[in-house]
Amino acid sequence: IVGIVTTGKGVTIHTIDCDTLESFYNAPERWLDVSWDAGVDTVEDHVGRIQVTISNEPGSLGTLTTVIGKNGGNIINLKITSRSVDFFEILIDIDVKDVKHLTNIIAALRAMPVISAVDRARSR
Template sequence: FLSAGRGIVIHTGSCKNVAEFRKRPEKWIDVEWGRAIDTEFPVEVRVDVANRLGVLASVAAAVAGMGSNIENVRMEERDGMTSAMTLVLDVRDRRHLAHIMRRIRAMESVMRITRTRG
């Protein structure tokens, strides 16, 4: 439905507002959803970690355990006690990324994780 001030607004056929909109067919725009996207998208995250033996392996295992792949990784030592990891992850969607970030955030060596790009 083409709405003044809001642009295109999409309603399902069962929406209670559809009955009212049917009175104005000139405002209707036919749309249909394409097939589900079956691909992954690269997303860059930064993970601030304590410098501990095996921390990179632990983060990589958590990512793999969530069904994702690491395309690229960079580590930068900060102050001798901490490092910043920049990971490019392949994710299916925002929900998949959120699950991965929650899993990493819960790790003992992780101080912070943020999405930086993608």
């Protein structure tokens, strides 16, 4: 996350890949390094949301859930958002320790042949 000093508003928080940050490219003096206040001893889980495109074939959903579980993630919500003869698009909320944990799960999923695409889902 990144903080941007905004006149009249204080500091607004954005993810590093937010499109809004492009408008502040030439104003580095307005950028602030910020982070969530998580203590060293914090063991709190966070929810990561991913968008997955998976082959519509026997065992593919089992593969998906097994990879998430073997990588220490816990699925707390799963929603099929689109389906066709060949593919399903699924939104999945996963309990993870931090962004690195979520990134590792995404990498493991991308390595599976039944999975066509995996990305972090962004709320807009």
